[in-house]
Every structure is written in structure tokens, then in C-alpha cells.
Amino acid sequence: xxxxxxxxxxxxxxxxxxxxxxxxxxxxxxxxxxxxxxxxxxxxxxxxxxxxxxxxxxxxxxxxxxxxxxxxxxxxxxxxxxxxxxxxxxxxxxxxxxxxxxxxxxxxxxxxxxxxxxxxxxxxxxxxxxxxxxxxxxxxxxxxxxxxxxxxxxxxxxxxxxxxxxxxxxxxxxxxxxxxxxxxxxxxxxxxxxxxxxxxxxxxxxxxxxxxxxxxxxxxxxxxxxxxxxxxxxxxxxxxxxxxxxxxxxxxxxxxxxxxxxxxxxxxxxxxxxxxxxxxxxxxxxxxxxxxxxxxxxxxxxxxxxx
Numbered sequence: 001x002x003x004x005x006x007x008x009x010x011x012x013x014x015x016x017x018x019x020x021x022x023x024x025x026x027x028x029x030x031x032x033x034x035x036x037x038x039x040x041x042x043x044x045x046x047x048x049x050x051x052x053x054x055x056x057x058x059x060x061x062x063x064x065x066x067x068x069x070x071x072x073x074x075x076x077x078x079x080x081x082x083x084x085x086x087x088x089x090x091x092x093x094x095x096x097x098x099x100x101x102x103x104x105x106x107x108x109x110x111x112x113x114x115x116x117x118x119x120x121x122x123x124x125x126x127x128x129x130x131x132x133x134x135x136x137x138x139x140x141x142x143x144x145x146x147x148x149x150x151x152x153x154x155x156x157x158x159x160x161x162x163x164x165x166x167x168x169x170x171x172x173x174x175x176x177x178x179x180x181x182x183x184x185x186x187x188x189x190x191x192x193x194x195x196x197x198x199x200x201x202x203x204x205x206x207x208x209x210x211x212x213x214x215x216x217x218x219x220x221x222x223x224x225x226x227x228x229x230x231x232x233x234x235x236x237x238x239x240x241x242x243x244x245x246x247x248x249x250x251x252x253x254x255x256x257x258x259x260x261x262x263x264x265x266x267x268x269x270x271x272x273x274x275x276x277x278x279x280x281x282x283x284x285x286x287x288x289x290x291x292x293x294x295x296x297x298x299x300x301x302x303x304x305x306x307x
Contacts, residue, residue, distance in 0.1 A: 020150035021145060021147065021150050026053075039059065045057075047153070059076060108142075126238055191213070242261070268285045272287075
């Protein structure tokens with residue numbers, strides 16, 4: 001095979017931690033990756049050097065101020081060498097992976113959770129089974145967060161390629177900036193709420209606990225569909241984000257198969273639900289049968305004392 005390339009994940013204008021995990025994934029694949037950093041300001045690429053990686057290329061252009069599918073795919077395809085490409089399995093990067101694979105007429109393998117040389121393993125049928133495929137030629141791969149150990153950060157020599165003049169799709173205005181709170185796709189600890197939280201205002205209780213733990217706040221599809229104030233970016237599940245944290249706390253979530261498909265690979269699952277027959281308890285390592293009103297204030301107070 002030819003080169004291996006990592007397209008760095010960018011969150012809130014910085015190289016996201018999952019990029020270091022992608023470098024380790026490529027090393028397991030048998031390569032030493034070139035790292036491509038999509039950016040408006042090339043200085044952020046200084047944080048994209050990692051042990052085991054090769055050169056770092058800052059792909060600079062105004063289109064990277066917000067995600068525009070055609071603009072990103074065009075600009076990154078133009079500067080990315082031929083070879084296998086690795087991205088994070090975030091909703092944005094999975095979309096980008098599919099678009100670049102289509103442009104290059106090469107396969108795409110999404111949501112990879114294990115790599116053994118050229119063998120790539122990913123879940124199918126909502127996580128009920130695993131498939132392993134052999135990448136005998138160039139391929140585009142999205143890798144789930146919190147699977148591979150992060151490569152060690154080192155200083156980087158950065159080459160800058162300015163794509164400002166090569167944009168086919170002009171970005172007329174910025175999309176709303178994502179929240180500064182940690183994204184659920186990368187977090188090691190997640191506390192999620194469901195429709196059992198009764199109203200979106202009550203998610204403030206989850207946010208306070210998240211602040212104590214340094215966690216991300218997620219939501220079930222039922223919560224996202226019921227309340228406009230809960231954005232889709234928080235959704236964990238088959239049609240939302242697939243997560244793999246060390247600790248997942250589900251509050252007021254019944255445990256529908258769609259939600260379980262996105263989080264049941266978590267190392268530890270804690271469920272809080274007033275319904276003792278809720279399906280979530282079948283998958284939980286620890287379960288508390290109680291209302292969130294009874295449980296969360298005590299949990300917040302106890303965690304604050306511990307921390």
C-alpha cells in the first residue's frame with residue numbers, strides 16, 4: 001500500500017485529542033502517517049505532531065471556519081496524497097470520509113474498533129455482531145474514539161498549503177460554534193439524560209455533575225425528538241453518536257435498542273431510572289431504581305466531596 005494519512009479532528013479551533021488516537025490506529029495498521037490539519041489559522045497545526053507520525057501539513061482556507069461538506073471534501077482531497085486515509089468516527093468526519101472515498105473511488109470502512117495489520121473490525125447490525133475486512137488496497141477508515149491509546153505529543157515541523165483560491169463552494173457565513181463543553185464522541189465520562197428528565201431545563205442538573213467529573217453531557221433520541229432545546233449533537237445512539245467511554249451514566253433513559261447501540265460498549269454503565277423493569281438495567285453494571293430528583297442532588301454532593 002501507499003501512504004497513510006490522518007485527517008486531524010478539529011474542535012473549537014484546536015486539534016482534538018482523538019487525533020493522537022488516530023496516529024496509534026495507523027501504527028497498528030502498519031504505517032507512519034502524514035497528518036493533514038484543516039484550519040483557518042495554520043498555527044493550530046503546531047499541536048499535531050505525535051510520536052510515530054511523519055510530516056504535518058496545514059491545509060489552510062476560509063472554508064474550514066465551519067463545516068461545508070463539498071468545500072471540505074474538495075479542499076482536503078486536493079492536498080491529501082494517494083493512500084489510505086484515517087479520520088475520527090464523529091458525524092462530521094464520517095460524512096467527510098464517505099465523500100473523499102467516493103471522489104477517489106476507494107472503499108470506506110466506518111466505526112472501526114480494532115485493527116490488526118490490514119484487518120479492520122467494525123460493528124454491524126446495531127452492534128449485535130462484528131465484521132472484519134481486509135484492506136488489501138487504499139481505503140478510507142473512520143475510527144471510534146477511546147479505542148486506541150493516544151500517541152505522545154511532540155513538536156511538529158509544519159508545511160502550509162493555502163487552499164483559499166481553490167474553493168469551489170464559498171462559505172457565506174459561519175455556522176453556530178459548537179459548545180465548549182467536551183463532545184460526547186471523545187469523552188471518557190458521559191452523563192446522559194432521557195425523556196425521564198421531564199423537561200430540558202432539568203438537564204442543568206446533569207451539567208453540574210458533568211462539571212464536577214469533567215464529563216460530557218449526552219441525550220437519548222427521545223429527549224432530542226421531544227425538546228427543541230436539546231440539540232442533535234448531544235444524541236447518543238444509532239442515529240446519533242456512538243461512544244465508548246470508561247463511564248456512562250444514563251439518567252431517565254429506558255434503554256431502547258437504538259440508544260444501546262450507541263453506548264453499550266462503555267466500560268462501566270450506571271443506570272438511574274424509576275422503572276425497575278427498564279431495559280437499561282439489563283446492561284448496567286450498577287443500577288439505581290429512583291427518580292432523578294431523588295438521586296442527582298445526592299450524587300452531585302457526594303462527587304463534589306470526593307473530588
